[in-house]
Structure formats: C-alpha cells, structure tokens
Amino acid sequence: MNININEIIKLHNDLEYLVLSKTNYQNSCYYYLIEVSKDDDIKDNVKIVKENKVEDRLFLIPVTNADELEEVSKLLSAELESNNLE
Amino acid sequence: MNDKKLLKNVIDEQLKTLNLMGKMNNVSARNIDNLMHEITGNLLRLDELYEEEIATLEDFEVHSVEEELTIVQRIIEISKNREEMLTKSFDLDDKKQKFLADLFSDMAIETAQKGADYEVTAKQLEAEITLKNDFQDDTDDLHDKQKQLSKQISEIKASIIPCNQFDERLIQDYEQLLDNYKIKDLTDGEIANLKEEQTLRTSWQTSILKNIELSSNLNANLNSEFEEVLTSNSHALRDANDKLFLLDLSKIVKIKALSYQELSTKMQEMYNVVASYEESSSTYLYPSLALKQQYFTNLFEKEAEEIIKQTKLSDKVADLEKQKQEVETEIREKETNPRFAETLTYLPLQSKARIATNEDIGMTADFKDITLGTGVVEGTAKLVLSDVAKETALSNLNLPPDVALIPDFEVVQKRKAPSKLLEKVKKYKKQLMSIGKKAAAIILAGAILFTAGDNFIKKTTTNEMTSQDVMQASVDNTLTGHQYVINQSDGTKVTIEKNQEDVKEVSPTVGDTVKITKGVKYYRDASSAILEKNIYEVGKNTLREGNYFVNRVALMTKDGNLIRLDTTKGVSSEELAKQLGLKKDEYEVVIHIGSGDQDGNFIEAKLGETSPDDVCWIKTGGAYNKGLILQKQVTNNLEGGKVR
Numbered sequence: 001m002n003i004n005i006n007e008i009i010k011l012h013n014d015l016e017y018l019v020l021s022k023t024n025y026q027n028s029c030y031y032y033l034i035e036v037s038k039d040d041d042i043k044d045n046v047k048i049v050k051e052n053k054v055e056d057r058l059f060l061i062p063v064t065n066a067d068e069l070e071e072v073s074k075l076l077s078a079e080l081e082s083n084n085l086e
Numbered sequence: 087m088n089d090k091k092l093l094k095n096v097i098d099e100q101l102k103t104l105n106l107m108g109k110m111n112n113v114s115a116r117n118i119d120n121l122m123h124e125i126t127g128n129l130l131r132l133d134e135l136y137e138e139e140i141a142t143l144e145d146f147e148v149h150s151v152e153e154e155l156t157i158v159q160r161i162i163e164i165s166k167n168r169e170e171m172l173t174k175s176f177d178l179d180d181k182k183q184k185f186l187a188d189l190f191s192d193m194a195i196e197t198a199q200k201g202a203d204y205e206v207t208a209k210q211l212e213a214e215i216t217l218k219n220d221f222q223d224d225t226d227d228l229h230d231k232q233k234q235l236s237k238q239i240s241e242i243k244a245s246i247i248p249c250n251q252f253d254e255r256l257i258q259d260y261e262q263l264l265d266n267y268k269i270k271d272l273t274d275g276e277i278a279n280l281k282e283e284q285t286l287r288t289s290w291q292t293s294i295l296k297n298i299e300l301s302s303n304l305n306a307n308l309n310s311e312f313e314e315v316l317t318s319n320s321h322a323l324r325d326a327n328d329k330l331f332l333l334d335l336s337k338i339v340k341i342k343a344l345s346y347q348e349l350s351t352k353m354q355e356m357y358n359v360v361a362s363y364e365e366s367s368s369t370y371l372y373p374s375l376a377l378k379q380q381y382f383t384n385l386f387e388k389e390a391e392e393i394i395k396q397t398k399l400s401d402k403v404a405d406l407e408k409q410k411q412e413v414e415t416e417i418r419e420k421e422t423n424p425r426f427a428e429t430l431t432y433l434p435l436q437s438k439a440r441i442a443t444n445e446d447i448g449m450t451a452d453f454k455d456i457t458l459g460t461g462v463v464e465g466t467a468k469l470v471l472s473d474v475a476k477e478t479a480l481s482n483l484n485l486p487p488d489v490a491l492i493p494d495f496e497v498v499q500k501r502k503a504p505s506k507l508l509e510k511v512k513k514y515k516k517q518l519m520s521i522g523k524k525a526a527a528i529i530l531a532g533a534i535l536f537t538a539g540d541n542f543i544k545k546t547t548t549n550e551m552t553s554q555d556v557m558q559a560s561v562d563n564t565l566t567g568h569q570y571v572i573n574q575s576d577g578t579k580v581t582i583e584k585n586q587e588d589v590k591e592v593s594p595t596v597g598d599t600v601k602i603t604k605g606v607k608y609y610r611d612a613s614s615a616i617l618e619k620n621i622y623e624v625g626k627n628t629l630r631e632g633n634y635f636v637n638r639v640a641l642m643t644k645d646g647n648l649i650r651l652d653t654t655k656g657v658s659s660e661e662l663a664k665q666l667g668l669k670k671d672e673y674e675v676v677i678h679i680g681s682g683d684q685d686g687n688f689i690e691a692k693l694g695e696t697s698p699d700d701v702c703w704i705k706t707g708g709a710y711n712k713g714l715i716l717q718k719q720v721t722n723n724l725e726g727g728k729v730r
Contacts, residue, residue: 003500006508010499018503018511020518034518040507046518049495058497077519085508085515 001058005083008036011060017047021079025072031060032076048073093132097175100125105180122182129172129190136168151218155211158204165201169194213698221426228417235410239403246399253343256353256389260339263385269329277333280326287323294319328382331363346397353390360386424686592710593660594677596653597688597720598636602679606713608702612676615705616646622702624713633717634701637691638678641668649673653691656720659708675708688720 003009005019017033024030028050035045048069049060063069104121107113143161148154172194176187247255264270272280294316301309338356343349360382420426511518592598602608604625609615624631639659641649650662659675680699683689691697710716 001497001500003497006503007500008503008507009497010501012496012498018507020511032518034511036503036507040504042507042510042514060495060497062495080515080519085512086505 001056003031003058005079006085008040009033018042020046021076021083023072023075023079025068025075030063030072030076032073032080033060048076090132090135093128093135094171094175097125097128097132100128101175101177101183104182105177108180108182118182122186125186126189129175129186132171133168133193136164136171139164140168151211151214155208155215158208158211162201162204162208165197165204169197169201172197210698217425221420221423225417225420225426228413228420232410232413232417235406235413239406239410242399242403242406246403247396249343249346249349249396252346252393252396253349253352256349257339259389260336264332264336267329267332269333272333277330280329284323284326284330287319287326291316291319291323331382335359346393346400350393350397353386353393357383357386357390425681425683592716592719593658593708594636594639594675594706594710595656595658595720596636596639596690597655598716599633599688599718600636600677600679600710601633601715601717602631602704603713603715604631606704608704610702612640612642612648612651612678612703613646615676615703616642616644616674634679635682635688635699636677637680637689637697637700640676640678640703641666641673642676643672644674651693653693655688655690659706670708675706676703677706678703 003019003022005022007019008016009019010016016036016038018036020032020034022029022031031049031051033047033049035043035047037043047060048063050063050072052059052061063072100121104118104125107118107121140161143157143164146157148157172190173187176183178184178187261270294312298309298312298316301312335356338352338359341352343352364381364383594600602624606624607615608622608624610620610622614620638651638653639657639662640651641659641662643649649668650666652662659677663670663673678691679701680689680691680697681701682699689697689699691700704714706712706714
C-alpha cells in the first residue's frame with residue numbers, strides 16, 4: 001500500500017490521520033500527520049512518522065530521534081508549504 | 087535432532103574432553119584455553135537459541151488468557167531447561183569447569199529470576215482463569231435456576247383455573263343440584279305450597295314422635311305402626327326441608343366472586359350454612375335417616391378443598407416469581423460486575439505488563455535494568471545475545487523490530503480527504519508548518535506525540551497566533567503544573583487556569599482512588615517511569631481510562647533508583663519524603679496502581695510480593711495532575727495504617 005498527501009489513513013488502532021506532507025530522507029520515506037476525528041474534523045495531535053514496508057503491509061513508526069526529527073521536520077514543513085491542500 | 091539438542095551434545099562432549107585434558111600431563115595450556123573458548127562460544131550460542139525461542143513466544147500474538155497461560159508455561163519450561171544448561175552442565179570438581187560455571191553464574195541467576203517472574207505470572211493467569219470459570223459457573227447455575235423457575239411457574243399457571251371460571255362452575259353445580267331436586271323452575275305459588283307442607287309435616291312429625299313415646303310401653307303393634315308412619319313422614323319432611331334449604335342457599339351461591347379470596351370466603355360461608363343445617367335438622371327431625379345427614383356437607387367440601395388448592399397455587403406462583411426476580415438480580419449483578427467483565431475481555435500484552443509488576447523494586451534491585459529482552463545488562467555477553475535473539479525472532483515473524491513493539495501503527499485503510507477538511511487545515515497551515523520546524527524541541531521536552539495543548543486549535547480559530555505563541559503555549563503546558571501561559575502577538579500574556587481537578591495538590595497516598603484518563607503514560611516498572619523507557623499510553627495501549635487504586639508509592643532518585651517503597655494504606659509520598667528528610671527536588675514520585683478486588687474494593691499490596699490486582703506504574707509530579715484525577719481519598723481512620 002502506498003499513501004499520498006491529502007489522504008486520510010486509518011491505522012490498526014482505528015485512529016485516522018490526514019497526511020499533510022511527505023518527504024524522503026536518507027533513503028527513507030517520512031510523513032507529517034494530523035489526527036482526524038470520526039466526524040472528519042482535525043484534532044490537535046500531530047505526528048512525524050517513518051515508513052516501514054514489510055511485503056504488502058505498511059507500518060508507520062513515530063520518529064523519536066532528535067537529530068532525525070530536526071532534519072525531517074524541516075523537510076516536511078517545506079513540503080507542507082507547497083501542498084495546496086486540494 | 088534440533089539445533090539445541092545438537093549443541094548441547096557437542097558441549098557435553100567438549101566438557102568431557104576438557105576434563106580429560108586436565109588429567110593429562112602433556113596437554114598445552116593454550117589448547118585447553120582454546121577449548122574453553124570454544125565451549126564458552128557454544129554455551130553462548132545455546133543460550134542465544136533459548137533466548138530466541140523465549141523472545142518468539144513473548145511476541146506471539148495471543149487472544150485469550152488461556153492461550154497466554156499456555157505460552158507462559160512453555161516459557162517457564164524453556165527457562166528451566168536454560169537454567170539447567172547454565173548450572174548443571176559443569177563438573178564443579180573440575181577447576182576449569184568450575185571457572186566456566188562461575189562465568190555463567192550471573193546469566194543463570196538472571197534466567198532463574200526471569201523464570202520465577204513467569205511462574206508468578208502463570209499463577210496470576212491461573213487465578214484469572216479460575217476466577218473467570220467460577221464467575222461463569224456461578225452465572226450458568228443462576229441461568230439454569232432461572233429457567234427451572236420459569237418452567238415451574240408456567241406449569242403451575244397452566245393448572246390454575248381462573249377465579250371467574252371456578253365461580254361459574256360452582257354456580258352451575260348448584261343449578262344442577264336444583265335441577266336434580268326438581269326445584270329449578272319452581273313458581274312462587276309452588277314454593278308457598280312447599281313451605282306449607284314443611285310446616286304441616288314438621289308439626290305431624292312432632293306429634294308422631296310423642297305418640298311413639300307414649301305407646302312404646304303399652305302396645306307393641308301400635309308402636310310399630312307409628313314407626314312406619316314416622317319413617318314415611320321423615321322422608322317427605324326431609325325432602326321439603328332440603329328443597330327449601332337449597333332454594334335459600336341461592337342467596338349466597340349467586341353472589342359473584344371476583345377473586346379467589348372472595349370465592350374462598352363465599353365457599354366457607356356456604357359450607358358453614360350447610361353443615362349447620364344438616365347437623366341441626368337430621369338427628370332431631372328424622373333420626374332414622376342419620377346416615378344421609380352429611381350429603382350436602384360432603385358435596386360442598388370438595389369444592390372448598392379445590393378452592394384452597396387453587397389459592398395455594400396462586401401463592402406458590404407469587405413465591406416462585408419472587409425467587410425468579412432474586413435470581414435475575416443476582417445474574418445482573420454478576421454479569422455487570424466489572425471484575426467479571428475484565429476476565430471476559432482479554433487484553434493483549436497483559437502478560438508483559440504482569441511481568442513488569444512482578445518486578446517489585448525491593449525484590450529485584452539487582453535486575454532492575456532487565457525488562458523482557460528489551461533491556462540492557464551492562465558489559466556482559468547477555469547484552470549482545472538478547473538483542474540478537476530479539477532481532478532474529480522478530481525477523482522470523484517478518485515484522486520490522488520497531489513495528490513489532492508498536493503494532494498499533496499499521497496502516498489498514500486509506501481514503502481521499504474531504505475538501506471541507508482540507509479547507510479547515512488550510513486555516514491552520516501556517517501553524518502546522520511552524521510546529522513542524524519546532525517538533526524536535528517539543529519531543530525533546532518529553533513528548534513523543536506532538537501535542538500543542540487544548541488551547542491550540544481553539545485559540546488559533548479566533549486569533550492569528552504566531553508560531554512562537556503556539557510553541558510557548560505548548561512548552562508551558564509541559565513544564566508547569568497549574569497554568570498555560572500564552573504570549574500573544576501584541577506582547578501581552580494570557581494565563582489560562584487548568585481544570586481544578588487536575589491541579590488539586592494532593593500527595594499520592596496508598597489507598598486513594600484515582601481516575602486515570604486517556605493519554606496518561608504508564609510503565610512496567612518504576613525505574614522505566616523515571617527514565618522514560620518502555621512507554622505505554624492509556625487509551626492507545628492496553629490500559630483503559632477508569633478508576634484505579636494506588637497500592638504502592640515509591641520515591642525514586644532522578645536517575646531511576648529506588649529510595650523507598652511503601653504499600654501501607656494511608657501512607658503518602660509527602661509523608662515518606664518527610665520521614666527521610668528529603669527535599670522536593672531530591673526525589674521523584676512514582677505510584678503503582680491496582681484494579682481492586684472483584685467487588686471494587688482496595689487490596690493492600692505486600693512488600694516483596696505481587697498483588698493479584700496489580701496493573702502498572704505511573705509517574706506523578708508529587709501530586710495528582712496531568713491526567714490523574716483524585717476520585718476518593720483514603721480515609722484517615724485506618725486500622726494499622728497511617729494518616730495522610
């Protein structure tokens with residue numbers, strides 16, 4: 001499964017997130033997500049996650065390393081700027 | 087032969103060789119050292135295989151407490167074999183082998199400890215299964231009883247004749263009696279004639295009786311003739327009496343009874359009248375007909391008995407209905423019992439959480455850095471083995487290591503975002519971009535999930551806050567216990583009070599009831615809570631939002647070492663710190679929570695032992711705050727306890 005910006009993804013725990021932006025950093029794909037409520041409203045919970053594909057399954061791992069987060073968040077912010085959200 | 091068995095055989099052979107080499111004079115020390123290195127390597131490899139097997143089992147997805155018990159029992163078995171391998175392989179009379187035994191003694195102790203922890207867990211699981219089965223058996227028994235009662239009630243109800251039907255039947259029987267006596271349709275004139283006949287025959291009867299008395303000693307023939315006349319008149323008189331009596335009885339019989347109680351009263355009245363009539367008239371008026379004297383009494387007695395029976399049936403139904411209601415109440419209480427519900431709802435990862443709570447700090451101080459294969463044992467081969475084994479086990483399961491530990495983050499579905507939602511996001515785009523730039527700082531401040539606080543969205547909808555403003559709000563949110571301070575773009579500051587319950591400065595005390603809300607982080611052990619390791623979150627992991635009891639209070643150093651643990655009901659962290667002469671900045675407070683017993687009562691934990699209701703550890707700031715809401719303070723008058 002591939003995910004793109006402006007798509008709502010549903011996780012294994014039933015929570016839904018909107019993909020705000022996507023970037024590549026050191027051969028890995030990262031996403032900037034914001035939680036979406038059941039009635040399709042945004043919630044004040046955002047995440048920066050790293051993609052991890054295992055065969056046809058897609059896992060998202062929260063980024064916790066400070067240096068990695070620092071670098072990735074800059075790239076994701078820049079990508080978000082160019083997202084017209086349409 | 088599997089890998090472990092093969093390796094064990096090789097090790098056994100190598101140890102034998104080592105023993106022989108020690109006894110030979112011409113073997114170089116270098117060769118012995120080389121062999122010992124090989125043995126050490128093989129033992130590590132064998133231990134690694136055990137570790138892999140345990141790690142695989144630990145990560146095995148289970149769906150019920152019974153499955154979990156099977157897994158735990160298997161882990162115990164493997165741990166025993168592993169411990170045996172690390173202790174009993176060596177001939178301790180052989181110096182070289184004794185050296186190897188000493189070398190592996192730490193690992194053996196660690197293995198034994200882990201096995202012991204799992205044995206405690208197995209006992210907890212067995213207790214949980216017993217509790218669940220007992221609950222289930224009790225509930226099944228109650229359901230059976232309920233069915234039995236329902237069946238009995240239905241059967242009895244089916245045999246009950248409705249009161250009006252019974253009354254109708256009684257009236258019909260009476261009408262039949264009138265018919266038999268050919269008086270059903272008597273006219274008023276005929277009734278008057280009958281009464282006249284009764285009067286005449288009564289008078290005649292009295293006269294005959296006197297004549298019999300007079301003639302009895304004078305003339306035997308005459309006496310005999312009088313006797314015949316008496317018999318004939320007695321029959322006729324009784325017939326007239328009976329008819330008039332039956333006609334008179336209609337005054338009672340034809341009053342309709344609306345309940346069995348009324349019917350019973352009516353019947354008793356009839357019975358009394360009939361009995362009185364027969365008793366008073368028979369012996370005096372027609373002694374020769376004495377045998378027939380209880381004809382009516384017997385006739386109505388049967389009806390009376392039937393009414394009593396019917397009344398008793400109704401009473402029996404009422405009694406059974408009451409019993410059924412009591413059983414149903416008991417079933418409801420059982421089925422809504424939170425502890426019962428908990429036994430029916432299996433929580434994955436329970437076992438790991440249990441293992442964590444088994445690690446009572448006082449008991450396992452030497453092992454506090456070891457947590458289920460994810461921990462670290464400094465400077466030993468075990469460190470390498472644990473990590474390798476874990477990674478191998480995970481790769482065997484085809485899951486990436488991090489994902490296996492956070493299974494919630496698998497993407498299962500996707501869809502296009504509605505335009506309305508995207509429009510809304512556009513409004514906050516600037517803030518979202520700014521947050522992105524500061525994400526690392528926020529996460530370094532202690533949060534993995536980036537949470538800007540309650541005021542973020544609300545505030546930005548009405549006020550174009552700068553990114554700096556949002557950051558300030560967020561950081562203050564994490565750093566202060568009482569207020570959010572937001573710097574506005576015009577340079578002023580807005581101070582927002584937190585929810586009063588959140589800021590209530592109450593020192594955590596053993597026995598308190600605390601509501602744990604969503605988002606609160608919890609841990610397997612007190613040390614992890616201080617060091618922010620192995621973090622779980624209420625609502626995202628297995629622990630649910632709800633009320634729990636504080637059953638342990640621990641004071642910890644800032645670097646995660648235990649200062650004091652107390653389980654005495656009524657003892658507060660503040661009191662403990664005071665006793666130890668600690669200043670506020672010299673310790674951290676970590677509480678352990680328990681779910682209480684099946685009736686929701688507090689269970690006092692014991693030092694050095696696990697409690698059957700143990701749940702997890704939670705870090706507090708020395709007071710109930712950040713999602714911990716005090717629901718009920720433990721009372722001050724505590725037998726054997728201390729006061730807050």
